[in-house]
Amino acid sequence: MSDDINSLIRELNEEINSHTGGGGKWPSSFDYIIGSNQLILKTNRKIDKSGYRCLDSWGMALFHYLKTKHKLDIKEIQFVVNNNGGMRSPNDEAFKRRVSYLQINNDDIRFKIVHNNHPANLYSQKELFERPKAEIIRDFLNSRGDDDQGHLLEKSFQAFLFGKGLGTENRTNDRLAILGNDFFKLKKKQYGVLREFPTGAFLDNISRRDQLTPTEFVDIVTLNRWGYLSVIELKLDDPKLEVMSQILDYALYFASYSDKILEVLNKNPSLNMKPLKDKIMCYVVNNRFHERFDDIFQYYSTKEKSYKFKIFKVVLGATKE
Numbered sequence: 001m002s003d004d005i006n007s008l009i010r011e012l013n014e015e016i017n018s019h020t021g022g023g024g025k026w027p028s029s030f031d032y033i034i035g036s037n038q039l040i041l042k043t044n045r046k047i048d049k050s051g052y053r054c055l056d057s058w059g060m061a062l063f064h065y066l067k068t069k070h071k072l073d074i075k076e077i078q079f080v081v082n083n084n085g086g087m088r089s090p091n092d093e094a095f096k097r098r099v100s101y102l103q104i105n106n107d108d109i110r111f112k113i114v115h116n117n118h119p120a121n122l123y124s125q126k127e128l129f130e131r132p133k134a135e136i137i138r139d140f141l142n143s144r145g146d147d148d149q150g151h152l153l154e155k156s157f158q159a160f161l162f163g164k165g166l167g168t169e170n171r172t173n174d175r176l177a178i179l180g181n182d183f184f185k186l187k188k189k190q191y192g193v194l195r196e197f198p199t200g201a202f203l204d205n206i207s208r209r210d211q212l213t214p215t216e217f218v219d220i221v222t223l224n225r226w227g228y229l230s231v232i233e234l235k236l237d238d239p240k241l242e243v244m245s246q247i248l249d250y251a252l253y254f255a256s257y258s259d260k261i262l263e264v265l266n267k268n269p270s271l272n273m274k275p276l277k278d279k280i281m282c283y284v285v286n287n288r289f290h291e292r293f294d295d296i297f298q299y300y301s302t303k304e305k306s307y308k309f310k311i312f313k314v315v316l317g318a319t320k321e
């Protein structure tokens with residue numbers, strides 16, 4: 001390695017590790033180790049679900065920065081998770097599935113996870129999307145009222161799209177026209193709309209002890225104008241970069257358990273939701289995205305590859321001169 005490269009790498013390690021914290025800096029929960037062809041993100045404290053999502057989203061942001069700004073030929077990204085309990089926690093499993101997807105989706109990058117000094121085996125594409133039959137999901141839908149958490153801006157917007165104020169028991173999704181072309185002219189189709197759709201996979205029994213992936217609540221689930229199952233995550237004035245990891249979590253969940261999810265929907269015929277089976281559309285919606293969002297979107301995007309889902313970015317209130 002030349003002296004110039006050695007000098008650049010020393011400077012980059014100092015630069016990145018001295019510019020951590022809030023305000024758009026690199027997350028302070030990680031130590032960053034930059035080599036000539038390897039990048040390591042190493043946790044320096046216990047992290048929660050948001051911290052796990054920062055690991056892969058900010059890891060990809062740093063990879064892109066080193067590649068485009070400094071022309072480093074990084075071949076491997078390694079995530080080292082220490083002091084965070086066992087590898088079998090739901091957050092760990094969700095993280096492993098995201099990194100497995102990134103490995104499958106990016107042929108020119110090697111990904112590794114090391115947990116408490118033990119390497120984790122990533123999933124193959126078949127293992128990721130064709131889950132064992134013993135893995136189950138909730139077979140019921142929660143009832144969500146118009147005023148659930150209605151004091152929050154995002155939740156108020158969610159309630160409006162859900163049909164708050166219509167005075168009807170069965171809600172349709174025609175208000176989603178505000179999200180763009182995929183949701184135009186839906187009124188005649190009378191597709192149903194679900195608010196706060198629960199996720200979370202379990203092994204054999206639906207219990208906390210048997211939980212495989214975290215329980216979360218997707219803002220809106222419905223069909224788009226083409227008849228595809230549509231998963232929508234809404235944000236307003238909340239441009240966190242890790243929303244990219246969040247929408248990937250939802251995409252992987254719906255793709256991995258699509259048949260089971262369709263069974264749940266079919267138990268509720270009043271929803272009028274019988275989607276086409278070949279693709280799930282996942283939309284992340286915001287009025288303002290993080291400045292690095294487009295940098296990392298290319299690594300998460302399905303590109304021209306054939307998976308069970310596609311991910312879309314929807315910008316609310318976008319204006320051009």
